[in-house]
Amino acid sequence: MTDYKSKTLLYWDNGLFIEGAITLARDFGKVLYYVPWQSGYPNSNIKVIGECVPNIKRVDNPWPYIDEVDLWVFPDVYEGPTQEYLASLGKRVWGSRRGEDLELDRAGSKEYLKKIGIDIGPWKSINGIKALRKHLERHDDQWVKISTTRGDGETFHSENYDLVKPRIDEWEYKLGAKGDIMEFIVEDNIPDAVEVAYDGYTIDGKFAKNATFGIEVKDKGLVSKVLKYDALPEQVKSVNEKLRSTFAEFNYRNFFAAEMRITKDGTPYVIDPCCRAGSPPSELMWELVSNWPDIMWEGSMGTVVEPVFTGKWGAELLLISDWGDKNWQPLEFPKSIRRNVKLRYLTIINGKFYQVPQASAHPEIGAVVATGDTMEAAIKNVSEIAEKVRGFYVDVHPEALNEATEQFDKLKEFGIKV
Secondary structure, rough: OHHHHHHHEEEEOOOOHHHHHHHHHOOOOOOEEOOOOOOOOOHHHHOOOOOOOOOOEEEEOHEEEEEEEEEEEOOOOHHHHHHHHHHOOOOOOEEEEHHHHHHHHHHHHHHHHHHHOOOOOOOOEEEEEHHHHHHHOOOOOOEEEEEOOOOOOOOOOEEOOHHHHHHHHHHHHHHHHHHHHEEEEEEEEEEEEEEEEEEEEOOEEOOOEEEEEEEOOOOOEEEOOOOOOOOOOOOHHHHHHHHHHHHHHOEEEEEEEEEEEEEEEEEEEEEEEEOOOOOOOOHHHHEEOOHHHHHHHOOOOOOOOOOEOOOEEEEEEEEEEEOOOOOEEEEEEOOHHHHHEEEEEEEEOOOEEEEEEOOOOOOOEEEEEEEEEEEEHHHHHHHHHHHEEEEOOOOOOOOOHHHHHHHHHHHHHOOOOO
16 A cells, blocks of 8 residues: 655646645645746746645745656646656656647547547637627527637637627737637537536546546536446447547546537537546545545556545535636635635635636636535535635525536436436
8 A cells, every 4th residue: 555645746737726736635745736837927926826725835846856756746738748758757647648639629629529439519610700700690509619728718608699799899809919810619509408527537548437427507516426437328438438549549647527418319419528627526526536646646657546435426516706706815714614615726825715816817716515425415515515605705506506406307308317
């Protein structure tokens, strides 16, 4: 059995998944935390993430520690080549490697998924903001996405052009001249469907025998069920199966979720491969699974370790703050629920918890999570815990989880048992 207290882990993050470092620090002797911050004129906000957080040590440069680090963990994308370099040196690396391109290159990914027999919905690649306007003027019920540079704008739904015109106006202003050459991916909405995902990890295309299956309520929360991998819907297993050789080729060893919409006829349309820790469900997964050190230590070298679950169901509620997306957001909660509160861009100053504002603003500042032996118990637990979190203009939407339960029922109507 590995003595993790004698091991050093370096957690290479972009600020979103700092709670993973905090979780792993319960077992590892030393956890170094690194967030890339360099630029011609670096901003101190990104440098303060992780400061004064107990049990982790923020470092400004990972490379002086290369000989000391026993395990490198990359929960996010954008560092594939770095991971490959470290692996070439014989280092233990938990990460997606070049498999991250399945998420980042949206157009290339869709073409590739179709090539290997995975269903995708109707979509178009549109160049330039003017062409995007024209498309949305003529087509209702569209989803608009950008490849690679998530900071330029998150995915949004265009019910019709008049409703989203202010958003397009804002994009045109912010993008400036490059708006004329920006690539946008536009997808037709897939109606009368249930959006689901396998929420877990894969090691070189191999999957654990036990898994979680989640239904997300967009930008509000998630309900997740623990089950045998073989008990997953056939549609979910089919998509994973078709990606096995791809993951093996890239030595992919990381979290993975294939977000898909299953229609009444049983067709699974993959809308987004998530080749990293998702948000949700990663906040929940840190508590729903108790043996991440073993999973990552062995997984980094190609061995699948079975997850040990702490409950049969899990629930997550996102913490939403229109204030916190642009401003310093202080948060207060009892120490007794610290493990249930998962924050993004966390720093602690004078003993107080803050979510640090970033250049790419988002209202989701974290999440509250809980487990239970039934769906109802998990939802009840997370709703009660969320009431104890206090912050300026911080909202949660526990009622949204009712929609997740309705979606589980809808799957049954489709003849899909979970």
